[in-house]
Amino acid sequence: MANSLDNNPPHEVVIVGGGFGGLYAAKALAKAPVNVTLIDKRNFHLFQPLLYQVATGTLSPADISSPLRSVLSKSKNTQVLLGSVDDIDPQAQKVLVDGEAIPYDTLIVATGAKHSYFGKDDWEEFAPGLKTVEDAVEMRRRIFKAFEAAERESDPVKRRAWLTFVIVGGGPTGVELAGAIAELAYKTLKEDFRKIDTSETRILLLEGLDRILPPFAPELSQAAEKSLKELGVIVQTKTLVTNIENDIVTIKQGDDKREIASKTILWAAGVKASPMGKVLAEHTGAELDRAGRVIVEPNLSIKGYDNIFVVGDLANFSHQDGKPLPGVAPVAKQEGEYVAQLIEQRLQGHTLPQFNYNHQGSLAIIGQNTAVVDLGFIKLRGFFAWLFWLIVHIYFLIEFDNKLIVIIQWAWNYITQNRRARLITGAESLIATKFGDNPTYYSSDKIRDTVNV
């Protein structure tokens, strides 16, 4: 164990990851008598809760991204390093970044999570998830390409598959994607096509448990399901996905097995911790949970290494009510800020009581004018929940530099019902228009499409 917290200044704090956990730790240390090095593979912080709006053509990636250097440019004790961490040496107190050793006195690891297919990694090709800007642009490409392909398809069975969207996972991301695609199909694109009627689009939201939005109170899950149904989404709970291949989703409902033909399958079902968890476990003996998260001490450090902290989605903190805290932005943010404060206290010879998460509520937006908000003591749905969602998100965005643009974009979309950012771009965008050559196209006789609409 290496503890050099009472050394001479400058005390070197190295933070790995510029998500909510890492960035808020760095910001909270801006005035502390320490040197901070924030390492990230990307040059921007991503406001992940709004990523679904990029995937569905409302916002541009830059609208929900803040250059890390610009956010931290006034923190003169902080340097940003664009690079990828290969390894960590807790004995020598060094982090290896692209071959270069960066020494630390205190290390904060905040590398987050990525989507998980529960061991079925071959599903990823057919059902992309939503964690990065590139994921969102790929999802956007698939969604808008599907309508284009349907417009050019004369075979009604194939056209139906192009106009069928399946979203796997009924958590907030799945609900938000389903609601946004419904508004796209039934409102935004209504006048845009000549051969297809986009109101024939089917949007299926599949959830394994008996209700969507499991972290919310049951009455809010019901309200959300009702709102989604009013928007035109087909919600299927107690539905397990048993296979995904060749544009066919196989589902299991009780003893029933069914196949759904869909060209656009979106994954919003599960996450696992980033590989840095394993690296930490190897070097420190830290215990990992089943999702690969590092089980942390009450002060978010690793057992036996009180100068190594893990915050955000990579951490499994269960010292509050026995259950691990959820992988959401407010948890990461509070954890990052707690560790920053603890470092400052330690430098003055003090310490802090254990971390305590202050849960302020759960929010999910369903569509224009409708959302659900669970603050525990008060539960909102419909218009007031939507307004609350809006204010909270604007408040969070204000802390960076994006608020103005996003507010204008939202206002603009609200008034015009349009979505400007619906570009089909990227490496595959040109070949993608060659619909006829699609090698993964199913043969139509293979389809038993028995889900009722």
Add this chain to the structure above:
Amino acid sequence: MANSLDNNPPHEVVIVGGGFGGLYAAKALAKAPVNVTLIDKRNFHLFQPLLYQVATGTLSPADISSPLRSVLSKSKNTQVLLGSVDDIDPQAQKVLVDGEAIPYDTLIVATGAKHSYFGKDDWEEFAPGLKTVEDAVEMRRRIFKAFEAAERESDPVKRRAWLTFVIVGGGPTGVELAGAIAELAYKTLKEDFRKIDTSETRILLLEGLDRILPPFAPELSQAAEKSLKELGVIVQTKTLVTNIENDIVTIKQGDDKREIASKTILWAAGVKASPMGKVLAEHTGAELDRAGRVIVEPNLSIKGYDNIFVVGDLANFSHQDGKPLPGVAPVAKQEGEYVAQLIEQRLQGHTLPQFNYNHQGSLAIIGQNTAVVDLGFIKLRGFFAWLFWLIVHIYFLIEFDNKLIVIIQWAWNYITQNRRARLITGAESLIATKFGDNPTYYSSDKIRDTVNV
């Protein structure tokens, strides 16, 4: 020759390409008694004159793109087809789109141009051009990656190469890129780095002729050069690029040959017509000029085929003053509108006098508060030229759906001096951070960097 203009309605107009030429033709035909099919490989119209602002991190791709379907959704006689034209059959009057034959009575070809390396296609890898959204995102990636790499580089020679930007071509795009990168380096990023001083950045603008902005009056070229120099750009006229490889640009100035070590070389030097010119030439015997453009009749049709028109950058129209019209948006727009009008007139048994381009002026922006404007009868420079540039571009954007956002972005950047859209994204963005492994890195002893700063 096939002319079916006096057939029974509906008269089928097929337009290939949704740039300025094609889109304005389609818009002008919205109320004509014809059916219009607009075919494009992309689902959006791109406002190319502002592409350099995407490449330099001011705007997002969606800010300068308008979904074609959304622009044309109110034109009920118009359908948009997302697809790629393989061939044209002027005898059968059909266009082949991904294997599907689309019949036409009148055909408008407006597939534009792409950048040209004057036969040195291997330069493209080292010196990307700026024609598509993907080009702009790639250019943005290279520009911002260069500063990041410089920050991590300890060898002063290599760091100097990362901080040297070479722009080949002193036309409007080259001037605009050089000015924008100067503002980035000397203003926007000034506070963002800890190890490098971005004011040490060198930006070289290379032009083969004896002055930059050759289409402008000589005194405006001088004014632009002066403004660029004030911004910190090194302008080198009468400078030929003889080779580009391994991050080294070889230039020839008179009898002098010099090498410049630069990790970021941007191409703004030449364009050639899109391959559709060759297809047309094969089938109709149309003559092409050296840049591959189709030499058109005074009414923009192809000789011998008065129902096939070529407009925009693909057309060589030289019936006005003997010189071909330049490849700029106003020419394409007026040509598209002229052909639309001619089609309407013909349907009523009339015709039109030859096309006449109404040149309204040339504009180029250099930086904040400074531009050059050549309206022939009046020449502006400095702040008033900049204001004029702003008003003209906002006016053009108003015709689509983007004005509000772009104005807000500009106002925001103007006030804060920040650029929000500086994301390093795309397939290469993650490997790109592995600077050490860059296989094309030059060996420093190969460098004879003799350009004075």
